[in-house]
Amino acid sequence: MDWDRRRWLVVRGPESYFVSESEEPRAIEVFRQHLDDLSPNVRSMTVDENGLFVTIIPEPKHPWDExxxxxxxxxxxxxxxxxxxxxxxxxxxxxxxxxxxxxxxxxxxxxxxxxxxxxxxxxxxxxxxxxxxxxxxxxxxxxxxxxxxxxxxxxxxxxxxxxxxxxxxxxxxHVASGSFAGDEDRLFKLDWAKQLFDTLDSANLEKGISHGRLTPASLLMEPESDKLLLWDWGAATRRRSSTADDDDGDGDVEAAVFTLYEIPTRDYGRRRDKMSSSERLLKTKRWPPAKRGSRAHDLRKLLEEWVARRKGLAEAEGGGARSRRAEDLTAAWPDAPLRRRVPKRKRKKKKKKWN
Missing domain, CATH: 3.30.200.20 (Phosphorylase Kinase; domain 1)
Structure with missing residues (x-):
């Protein structure tokens, strides 16, 4: 998928070429190597056993391009x-x-x-x-x-x-300062952590909404107000009833632990580790060295206190109390409209002519 030009690209070739020990698929290697040379209307390409082009197939122009x-x-x-x-x-x-x-x-x-x-x-x-x-x-x-x-x-x-x-x-x-994903030099303030916890508490416990995709890229800092902004709610879910199996915010707590670990330490491998969990991460005695001045120790202490409080609330209240508060969202948050089906034209059956 070419996200920049919003198009699918298909790479074909001999099986022997695509068998590789490289972590990156060979098709992506081909695409990356020839990206700047490809016409915007190219949709399919065929390569030989050495990864060299054999054929390039463009796609017809779409009617809405004009x-x-x-x-x-x-x-x-x-x-x-x-x-x-x-x-x-x-x-x-x-x-x-x-x-x-x-x-x-x-x-x-x-x-x-x-x-x-x-x-x-x-x-x-x-x-x-x-x-x-x-x-x-x-x-x-x-x-x-x-x-x-x-x-x-x-x-x-x-x-x-x-x-x-x-x-x-x-x-x-538009927030020009960007997210915490690519800024290695920006320090994460304790006040921002508190704002994040308050925002997740409001969403999870009061509204019954889970963010679902919390990462450093989801966090922005508004320079004018010096406030943290929680962004990217595309994976958000809501609870429909007390018996639903939807996430009740525990996934956001898990993600918050990894996020506030990743920002000061710049260690992004723990989240990808299938054996890792927020509980195991918090039990780790020493985290990797953080950037100087980041107050990583105080940030971790604040995080541990919030996780303990959320765990206590979950055990005391259970899912039902929070879910009943979220039921009001069902009318305001309906399912997405179904894909419209275009009725097919009935074709007249041709009568067979017998000689």
Missing amino acids: RVEMPYRLLETDYPRLEDAKSLSGLPTVKLSELEVVERLGPAEDVVRFKDDHDRKAVFKYYFTEKGKEQMWNELHALEALSPHPNIRAIDGLVLEGEESRIVGFTAK
Whole structure:
């Protein structure tokens, strides 16, 4: 998948070439090597036993390429119409044609500016796969249910495209400072940890919503207010009933432990270790040396106190009490609209002619 140009690429070749001891698949190696030389309309390529091109097959131009300035619909996706999303009808809207890409932040997330006001920037989150559609739907409703909150970046507006006003994504405030994922020099303040714990408590215990994908990349710092912002709610889930098997926030507690371990230590391997867990991590006597001035010891102590408190609440209350508070979200957070089926035209059966 070429996330930058929003297209699938298929690499074919002899089986002997693709058998490799390298951690990175050979198909990705080919793609990485020839990325800058490939035309934007290439969809398939065939290589020989040495990884050299044999054939390159372009894909026919899509009919909407003339109509949409930013080709966000290169993959076949059923975008819901605004009129079918009654639960989102109260949100402000902006047309896709009114936005202009400034920078690509990551897969399906861009910095854009408004064409009528170049000084006004926003983050544009979008999707172009069916899986992304469900995640976008959940993120929109999670943010609606949790806002306003001082540590959650709210929705600025739904982004609509086409005459049928189909929802292709949403905009939110642009935070230029970026996340904690790629900033090796930024120290993590204890106040930010407290803000994170309060935000997760509010989401998990009061609203019955789990973030589901907490990592250093999910945390932003707003320079103007010096506040921590919890972002990226695409994996958010809600509990429907006291008997549901949905995550009740324990997954967020687990993820918070790994996240606040990774930020000061820069050790990202523990989360990928299948044998690792937040409990085992907290029992580890010594964590790797942290960046000077990070107050890693105080941060760990604060984290351990919060985890113990959450564990105590879970044992005392159980899932039912929190789930009953979350049942009110069912009407405000319906399931995503089903994919619209285009009725097939009935073909007239041709009568056989006998000679």
